[in-house]
Amino acid sequence: MNEPAESKKPYLKIRALTKNFGEFVALKDISLDIFESEFVCFLGPSGCGKTTLLRAIAGLDIQTAGSIEQEGRDISGLPPSERDFGIVFQSYALFPNLTVTRNVAFGLENRRMSRDKVSSRVTELLSLVGLPDQGDKYPAQLSGGQQQRVALARALATSPGLLLLDEPLSALDAKVRAHLRLEIKDLQRRLAVTTIMVTHDQEEALTMADRIVVMDHGVIEQVGTPRDIYNRPSSAFAAEFIGTMNFLEATVSASGEVSLGDHRFRCDTSDFEVGSKITLSIRPEDIVVDEGEGNQQNTVMADVRYIEFLGSFCRLGLDSAVFADSDVRADLSIHMMRDRDIDAGTRISVCFPENLIRIFALR
Amino acid sequence: MTTLMDTVDQPSLGARVKQRISSDERVMRVCMGIIALFLLVAVVLPLYSMMAKSMEDRDGAFVGLANFAEYFSTPSLFFSGINSLAISLLVTFIVIVTAFIYAYALTRTCMPFKWFFRLIAIVPLLTPSLLSGVSLVYWFGNQGIAKDMLFGETIYGPIGIIIGSTYWVFPHALMIVITALSITDARLYEAAAALRTSAIRTFFKVTLPGCKYGLISAGFVVFILVFTDFGVPKVIGGNFNMLATDIYKQVIGQQNFQMGAVVSVVLLVPAVIAFTVDRLVQRKQVALLSARAVPLEPKPDRRRDMMMFCFCSFVALLIILMIGMAQYAALIKFWPYNLEFTLANYNFDVANGGGWDAYHNSIKMASFTAFFGTIIVFFGAYLLEKGRGFAIGRGVFHGIAMLPLAVPGMVLGLSYIFFFNNPDNPFNFIYGTMTILVVSTIAHFYTVSHLTAVTALKQMDDEFESVAASLKTPFYKTFFKVTVPVCLPASLDIMIYLFLNAMTTVSAVVFIYSSDTQLASVAVLNMDDQGELPFAAAMAMMIAYTCATARLLHLLITRKLLRRTQAWRHR
Ligand SMILES: Nc1ncnc2c1ncn2[C@@H]1O[C@H](COP(=O)(O)OP(=O)(O)O)[C@@H](O)[C@H]1O
Numbered sequence: 047m048n049e050p051a052e053s054k055k056p057y058l059k060i061r062a063l064t065k066n067f068g069e070f071v072a073l074k075d076i077s078l079d080i081f082e083s084e085f086v087c088f089l090g091p092s093g094c095g096k097t098t099l100l101r102a103i104a105g106l107d108i109q110t111a112g113s114i115e116q117e118g119r120d121i122s123g124l125p126p127s128e129r130d131f132g133i134v135f136q137s138y139a140l141f142p143n144l145t146v147t148r149n150v151a152f153g154l155e156n157r158r159m160s161r162d163k164v165s166s167r168v169t170e171l172l173s174l175v176g177l178p179d180q181g182d183k184y185p186a187q188l189s190g191g192q193q194q195r196v197a198l199a200r201a202l203a204t205s206p207g208l209l210l211l212d213e214p215l216s217a218l219d220a221k222v223r224a225h226l227r228l229e230i231k232d233l234q235r236r237l238a239v240t241t242i243m244v245t246h247d248q249e250e251a252l253t254m255a256d257r258i259v260v261m262d263h264g265v266i267e268q269v270g271t272p273r274d275i276y277n278r279p280s281s282a283f284a285a286e287f288i289g290t291m292n293f294l295e296a297t298v299s300a301s302g303e304v305s306l307g308d309h310r311f312r313c314d315t316s317d318f319e320v321g322s323k324i325t326l327s328i329r330p331e332d333i334v335v336d337e338g339e340g341n342q343q344n345t346v347m348a349d350v351r352y353i354e355f356l357g358s359f360c361r362l363g364l365d366s367a368v369f370a371d372s373d374v375r376a377d378l379s380i381h382m383m384r385d386r387d388i389d390a391g392t393r394i395s396v397c398f399p400e401n402l403i404r405i406f407a408l409r
Numbered sequence: 410m411t412t413l414m415d416t417v418d419q420p421s422l423g424a425r426v427k428q429r430i431s432s433d434e435r436v437m438r439v440c441m442g443i444i445a446l447f448l449l450v451a452v453v454l455p456l457y458s459m460m461a462k463s464m465e466d467r468d469g470a471f472v473g474l475a476n477f478a479e480y481f482s483t484p485s486l487f488f489s490g491i492n493s494l495a496i497s498l499l500v501t502f503i504v505i506v507t508a509f510i511y512a513y514a515l516t517r518t519c520m521p522f523k524w525f526f527r528l529i530a531i532v533p534l535l536t537p538s539l540l541s542g543v544s545l546v547y548w549f550g551n552q553g554i555a556k557d558m559l560f561g562e563t564i565y566g567p568i569g570i571i572i573g574s575t576y577w578v579f580p581h582a583l584m585i586v587i588t589a590l591s592i593t594d595a596r597l598y599e600a601a602a603a604l605r606t607s608a609i610r611t612f613f614k615v616t617l618p619g620c621k622y623g624l625i626s627a628g629f630v631v632f633i634l635v636f637t638d639f640g641v642p643k644v645i646g647g648n649f650n651m652l653a654t655d656i657y658k659q660v661i662g663q664q665n666f667q668m669g670a671v672v673s674v675v676l677l678v679p680a681v682i683a684f685t686v687d688r689l690v691q692r693k694q695v696a697l698l699s700a701r702a703v704p705l706e707p708k709p710d711r712r713r714d715m716m717m718f719c720f721c722s723f724v725a726l727l728i729i730l731m732i733g734m735a736q737y738a739a740l741i742k743f744w745p746y747n748l749e750f751t752l753a754n755y756n757f758d759v760a761n762g763g764g765w766d767a768y769h770n771s772i773k774m775a776s777f778t779a780f781f782g783t784i785i786v787f788f789g790a791y792l793l794e795k796g797r798g799f800a801i802g803r804g805v806f807h808g809i810a811m812l813p814l815a816v817p818g819m820v821l822g823l824s825y826i827f828f829f830n831n832p833d834n835p836f837n838f839i840y841g842t843m844t845i846l847v848v849s850t851i852a853h854f855y856t857v858s859h860l861t862a863v864t865a866l867k868q869m870d871d872e873f874e875s876v877a878a879s880l881k882t883p884f885y886k887t888f889f890k891v892t893v894p895v896c897l898p899a900s901l902d903i904m905i906y907l908f909l910n911a912m913t914t915v916s917a918v919v920f921i922y923s924s925d926t927q928l929a930s931v932a933v934l935n936m937d938d939q940g941e942l943p944f945a946a947a948m949a950m951m952i953a954y955t956c957a958t959a960r961l962l963h964l965l966i967t968r969k970l971l972r973r974t975q976a977w978r979h980r
């Protein structure tokens with residue numbers, strides 16, 4: 047499930063999707079495959095077109111051009127009522143005048159199911175989302191997290207082939223969010239329902255998704271597993287948006303070597319010509335503090351400008367002539383901090399491991 | 410990013426996708442079409458026949474703008490326009506100033522007895538505009554008790570029109586200004602206080618700008634109401650001519666329909682302009698509303714609160730004197746010679762203007778209007794707000810729904826004569842029936858009801874319809890299970906609005922009632938015409954009792970409803 051084989055037939059096939067709002071292009075030539083039982087997250091900053099893409103898939107706001115196939119069926123022009131999906135919104139969108147039970151039963155009531163069947167299905171769903179005793183309450187009497195569970199139960203009631211979630215956790219507070227994150231993921235795995243979730247929260251995407259679709263300005267920047275995207279971001283945007291990243295302006299000075307002023311770093315430069323201006327990047331946790339004097343390869347002497355205590359580790363702000371004005375941060379374990387006796391003002395030698403440096407075209 | 414793309418089956422870029430229309434959506438559009446058709450027949454086509462009529466001679470031949478040329482070269486008719494304009498501007502000024510201070514007292518001070526002042530201010534809404542005219546005759550007329558206060562001036566003319574108009578349009582302005590003052594953000598005042606801004610400076614820099622759009626909007630509403638009102642000038646105007654009374658005289662008095670149509674067009678133009686400007690202004694007001702404001706809690710200030718109390722008491726006293734005199738007149742044997750009490754004036758069957766039948770007809774008409782009107786208006790607004798796609802059709806529908814507000818009642822009524830009284834018209838059969846009265850009244854008061862419904866619907870999550878579609882629930886099920894119950898309070902508001910207006914309106918129906926469908930409000934007019942003033946006062950009071958009862962009933966039902974649905978409305 048994690049690494050879908052290219053040969054597998056996609057469940058959802060999006061091709062050359064474009065959406066314009068008047069002059070404004072909200073989605074530009076989006077093509078994407080989503081596989082059966084997969085949990086995919088659309089991740090990107092607010093306004094990048096995630097919701098627009100989700101609504102196009104649902105048929106709620108039809109795309110301007112492009113096609114969508116679901117299970118081999120062309121659904122590009124179908125109205126939402128003729129597509130197969132369940133949906134959950136950030137606002138919950140629970141019917142306020144109906145009890146929890148009737149909300150969940152809403153989609154079942156017009157399916158010629160017997161009353162008993164409906165009621166046993168509702169009971170099943172409510173216990174599935176962990177609200178077995180709340181059926182008689184009205185939505186307004188529940189907490190936000192509980193309301194979102196009801197919305198989830200309602201969306202799942204008709205056993206749709208595709209579950210669409212638009213920022214389902216964004217309206218909740220941090221604790222509830224973290225908890226519900228796990229529950230939704232667990233539920234999805236058990237039901238094996240193909241799921242697309244929209245979020246602007248990278249942590250949510252990293253923990254929940256089988257694959258992440260990173261979006262920016264209406265285009266897909268990168269598609270991949272959370273690990274892929276974190277370790278091998280394909281663009282500076284993806285690198286910066288997911289996790290924390292240090293960026294330094296540099297020039298490719300030779301094959302396998304870049305220079306920052308007089309200082310040289312060894313790294314993989316295979317995608318760039320000698321002489322091109324590039325952005326060198328490295329994650330804070332990949333920076334290593336060593337014992338040297340800054341004269342080994344890929345090593346710089348730096349002053350600790352500040353220390354941010356973050357519980358299990360510390361984030362150091364580093365100053366060095368080599369970095370010029372760039373803000374470089376390094377994450378160090380508490381052990382390391384203790385062993386080395388590092389304080390604000392301490393001068394240390396930091397190493398950028400050759401294999402962990404990534405370079406991108408200058409932004 | 411293109412790793413997952415097989416380029417083989419990529420469709421040619423730019424092929425525009427069209428969404429197939431679902432069966433639900435088709436039904437919704439057909440329903441919307443039917444309601445649009447209703448509005449077309451009830452508003453647009455009649456107006457068209459009126460405009461056509463204004464360009465015909467007495468034999469029905471097309472004469473272009475000749476009638477208009479005649480109109481503008483007839484000094485008396487032309488001066489009516491000037492009179493209407495002058496009176497309307499003056500009344501607008503008086504009403505806006507009064508309403509602003511009154512609303513300020515209600516929303517921004519700790520004046521005592523606010524509930525009483527709120528209550529008394531809506532009294533004029535419960536009576537036909539004619540009532541103020543009748544009452545003024547008793548106060549300041551030839552045999553009026555306070556006649557001397559006019560220092561020899563006559564009440565029959567501009568003075569009477571100004572006082573009477575001010576009385577009945579006051580609550581209309583007040584409601585708008587109260588809303589505008591209620592939405593201001595308390596944080597602005599805290600900021601002003603923190604900066605040690607003086608009270609007067611705060612008033613001019615924060616308070617006034619904050620409700621500027623509300624004041625402008627109220628100004629336009631008042632202007633249109635007075636400019637197109639016919640009841641007050643008819644009863645108290647004497648020989649002072651105004652456009653609205655001209656139409657009445659041309660049509661009812663001289664049977665000169667062409668000239669009536671010309672005056673109607675002349676009346677319609679400024680009303681449409683004022684209406685359009687008002688719409689533009691209100692769009693800005695909405696932008697102010699959407700900000701998350703913190704409601705303002707007024708702080709006590711003895712001197713200010715007392716001053717406001719005195720002002721409001723004065724206004725309330727005037728309202729009470731106005732309606733009180735009408736009630737008194739209705740109960741008196743023979744003004745001013747025999748002041749014994751009697752109920753004889755309520756024996757309408759001996760009066761010439763219309764009997765108890767008229768009153769019963771009014772109740773019937775108002776009930777039908779409220780019932781069918783609410784259904785049509787609410788369903789129409791629902792289709793407009795919650796359907797998907799079809800932007801052009803939706804825009805057209807919204808436009809037609811907004812139109813009636815710009816059409817003065819007289820103009821609408823006159824248009825109905827031209828349109829429905831035409832034997833070639835397939836709808837000719839409703840002419841002279843109760844149906845045409847109901848249709849005209851729904852059409853006349855469509856816009857405000859429509860906007861009430863739209864506002865309520867806008868407050869509902871748009872995603873309800875998305876969820877319902879994903880669950881494959883037909884739209885009518887969602888409509889009846891969710892939309893209607895949630896919007897019931899708004900529907901009741903529309904219902905009472907239509908009922909009260911149907912009870913009190915004169916302007917449109919005065920042209921289209923028949924001897925079988927005589928109405929109470931028209932009876933007041935006719936009784937006044939016949940000089941049967943005590944009957945007119947009594948009939949006007951009957952309308953007032955009925956409206957007050959309906960209003961009370963509405964209040965009780967709404968309160969009960971809210972209590973019953975408490976569980977899901979509040980946390
Ligand atoms: N109905 C609309 N009309 C015009 N522009 C829109 C509309 N809906 C969304 N947009 C624009 O499209 C862009 C993408 O919106 P959206 O998909 O909602 O972003 P997000 O990634 O935050 O979900 C935004 O810039 C938004 O302003």
Ligand SMILES: [Mg+2]
Pocket residue numbers: 096097098213244
């Ligand atoms: Mg969004």
